[in-house]
Structure formats: structure tokens, C-alpha cells
Amino acid sequence: MIRVPFDFGDRTYDVTVGAGARHLLHEVIPATAERAAVVTQEAVPVEVEPGVERKVFTIGAGEAAKTLATVEDLCSRFARFGLTRRDVVVAVGGGVVTDTAGFAAAVYHRGVTVVHVPTTLLGQVDAALGGKTGVNLPEGKNLVGSFWQPGAVLCDTEVLGTLPPREYRSGCGEMAKYHFLGREGEDLEALALEARVARSVEIKASFVVGDERELLDADGAGGRPRACLNYGHTLAHALETAGGYDLRHGEAVAIGLVFAARLAAGLGRIDDARVARHEAVVDSYALDRTLPAGADTGELLALMRRDKKSRGGLSFVLDGPAGVEPVHDVAPAEVEAILKELAS
Numbered sequence: 001m002i003r004v005p006f007d008f009g010d011r012t013y014d015v016t017v018g019a020g021a022r023h024l025l026h027e028v029i030p031a032t033a034e035r036a037a038v039v040t041q042e043a044v045p046v047e048v049e050p051g052v053e054r055k056v057f058t059i060g061a062g063e064a065a066k067t068l069a070t071v072e073d074l075c076s077r078f079a080r081f082g083l084t085r086r087d088v089v090v091a092v093g094g095g096v097v098t099d100t101a102g103f104a105a106a107v108y109h110r111g112v113t114v115v116h117v118p119t120t121l122l123g124q125v126d127a128a129l130g131g132k133t134g135v136n137l138p139e140g141k142n143l144v145g146s147f148w149q150p151g152a153v154l155c156d157t158e159v160l161g162t163l164p165p166r167e168y169r170s171g172c173g174e175m176a177k178y179h180f181l182g183r184e185g186e187d188l189e190a191l192a193l194e195a196r197v198a199r200s201v202e203i204k205a206s207f208v209v210g211d212e213r214e215l216l217d218a219d220g221a222g223g224r225p226r227a228c229l230n231y232g233h234t235l236a237h238a239l240e241t242a243g244g245y246d247l248r249h250g251e252a253v254a255i256g257l258v259f260a261a262r263l264a265a266g267l268g269r270i271d272d273a274r275v276a277r278h279e280a281v282v283d284s285y286a287l288d289r290t291l292p293a294g295a296d297t298g299e300l301l302a303l304m305r306r307d308k309k310s311r312g313g314l315s316f317v318l319d320g321p322a323g324v325e326p327v328h329d330v331a332p333a334e335v336e337a338i339l340k341e342l343a344s
């Protein structure tokens with residue numbers, strides 16, 4: 001087992017990574033808890049034993065289930081179960097479950113402890129870490145939520161065995177970004193799965209603890225802004241928003257990473273060998289790194305202009321001599337040229 005501390009002062013907790021980590025649940029729930037509300041989905045074949053009275057609450061699958069209606073329904077069911085502020089919510093599932101259950105825990109009784117047991121690779125290296133919770137509105141994804149740090153996170157690599165191959169690969173696309181966010185010269189490819197997940201968790205922690213609420217900016221107070229975790233995500237979000245491309249999130253991030261590398265090279269920030277590193281990492285996960293057939297580069301450019309990091313001009317998170325950092329006011333012509341290159 002590998003333990004990674006997330007140091008938030010009096011809200012510090014450990015993320016534990018390893019085969020069988022879910023069996024530690026009884027050790028990490030609050031001492032005051034007499035009941036555990038386990039939130040999960042039908043398709044998640046993972047059972048947990050909190051060691052106190054337990055009731056399982058299932059929610060629906062996919063983004064459609066990440067709604068305020070689901071949160072209301074969960075809170076009503078928690079109340080009928082008799083869950084109090086001294087008890088615990090345990091989220092067992094992918095990002096849809098941890099985001100939704102985490103938000104329900106943040107608002108139920110004005111806040112009850114949540115323990116995450118992420119069961120997708122994407123959840124273990126990203127969604128269940130760092131305290132962002134939330135749900136979707138018809139107007140957009142993740143528009144309502146809160147920062148609510150969990151009491152503990154148990155990343156059990158054993159449960160990844162049942163993931164549909166495409167979900168696993170999507171998690172790999174998210175993990176690919178950490179290959180470029182760690183120490184200089186570090187090689188995540190040399191690590192076995194458990195160590196690689198743990199190192200990804202550690203790298204995420206390194207960005208999150210100094211910038212819990214994502215307020216730092218590259219030209220602001222210094223430190224490593226949490227926004228760097230969006231490496232590869234500007235194009236990924238555009239591809240996802242454009243719709244019609246049938247891409248899982250991590251698949252879109254993989255394309256976005258290669259795009260970001262080529263853009264950085266085009267701007268003279270990195271050399272060709274560094275671009276080749278990005279391509280090799282994406283290839284090692286058997287992920288595509290070209291734009292989907294028929295991609296509309298004009299539409300993607302327009303969507304990237306509307307990205308939330310942007311302040312009018314085009315903003316990206318790009319690699320460079322000082323590592324990965326936010327870069328603003330990138331010339332649209334440069335961006336379009338790289339998009340066209342990736343389309344062929």
C-alpha cells in the first residue's frame with residue numbers, strides 16, 4: 001500500500017493506493033460514525049465493508065445522473081436512513097458517483113464526511129482527488145458544486161480488472177498528462193500500475209494542496225497553479241463540447257496532449273524530441289492522437305476561445321523551459337495550423 005497525504009491543515013487526509021485498499025474502509029471512516037450510506041451504481045461490481053450499519057444507495061449511470069435531482073433524492077434517502085452529521089457517506093464508483101455523492105455529502109446536514117472508493121482508473125488518478133464535487137445543469141457540465149475534501153480516499157487497483165476496456169483506456173488518457181507534470185526527467189512508463197497510479201496521485205497532490213480553490217494564476221502569486229492539471233484539456237473540452245465525435249474524456253485528453261505539445265513546439269517553447277515524447281506516451285496507452293475523422297477545425301477553434309481559462313484571447317496550458325504552465329494570448333493562426341496538422 002502506498003499512502004499519499006493531501007495536506008490541508010486540519011483537513012489533511014491520506015489517499016491510499018494498492019491492491020485491496022478497499023478493505024481498509026473500516027479504518028478510515030470517522031470514529032463517530034454509526035451508519036454508512038454507500039452510494040454506487042448497478043454496474044459497479046465492488047462491495048465495501050465499513051464495519052458499521054450500512055445501506056446501499058444506487059444512482060443512475062453517466063452524465064445524465066449527475067444532477068441536482070439525484071442529489072435531492074440521495075439526501076432524502078439519507079434522511080430516511082437516519083444518517084446524521086456524525087455518520088459517513090461512502091462513494092464507490094467512477095467520477096460520476098464520487099462527484100455526485102461528494103456534493104450530496106457536502107450539503108447534507110451542511111456537510112457530512114465522505115470517503116471515496118474510486119473504481120475507475122480515471123477516478124483513481126483524478127476525479128476522486130482534490131475535493132472538487134458537483135453536478136451538471138442543462139446549461140452546462142459541473143455548473144453547481146463545492147469544494148469538499150474527503151475524509152480519506154481508497155484507490156484499490158484490484159477493482160480495475162472489471163472495467164470495460166474503453167473505460168480503462170480513457171483513464172490512461174488522463175494518466176498520460178502526469179507523465180509531463182512530474183519531476184524533470186522522470187519516467188512514469190518505468191512504473192508498474194500501482195506505483196504509476198500512486199505517483200499520479202502524488203503529482204495531483206502537488207498541484208492541489210497549494211491551490212485548493214484554483215485561484216492561482218501563472219502571472220499571479222506564484223506556486224504551481226491547479227490549472228496546470230488541465231494539461232491537454234483545452235482541446236479535449238472543445239472536442240467534447242462539439243459533440244458527435246464519440247470520444248471518452250481520456251481519449252479526448254490524449255489528442256489534446258499531442259496538440260498542446262505541437263503547439264508548444266510551434267511557439268518555440270519545446271523541441272521536437274519533447275513532442276515525440278508526448279506522442280510515444282499516448283501511443284504506449286494505445287490511444288489515438290489524431291483528430292477524429294471529419295473534425296471541424298473552425299468550430300474547435302471557436303470553442304477553445306470560449307474556454308473558461310480564457311480571458312478573451314486563446315489560453316492554453318503548455319509545456320516549456322520552466323515546465324507546464326498557463327499561456328495566454330496565443331495567436332489563432334498558430335492554433336489553427338496545428339489543428340489542421342492533427343487532422344491529417
Ligand SMILES: NC(=O)c1ccc[n+]([C@@H]2O[C@H](COP(=O)([O-])OP(=O)(O)OC[C@H]3O[C@@H](n4cnc5c(N)ncnc54)[C@H](O)[C@@H]3O)[C@@H](O)[C@H]2O)c1
Pocket residue numbers: 041043044045046061062063066093094095096097099119120121122123126127128129130131132133134142159160161162163164167170249
Ligand atoms: N471532481 C473532479 O476533480 C473530477 C475530475 C475529473 C473528472 N471528473 C468527473 O468524472 C466523471 C467521469 O468519471 P469516469 O470516467 O470514472 O466515468 P463514470 O463514473 O461514468 O464510470 C464509467 C463507467 O464504468 C462503470 N464502472 C465504474 N467502476 C467499474 C468497475 N470497477 N468495473 C466495471 N464497471 C465500472 C460505471 O458504472 C460507468 O458506467 C465526469 O462526470 C467528470 O466530470 C471529476
Ligand SMILES: [Zn+2]
Pocket residue numbers: 126174233249253
Ligand atoms: Zn480530465
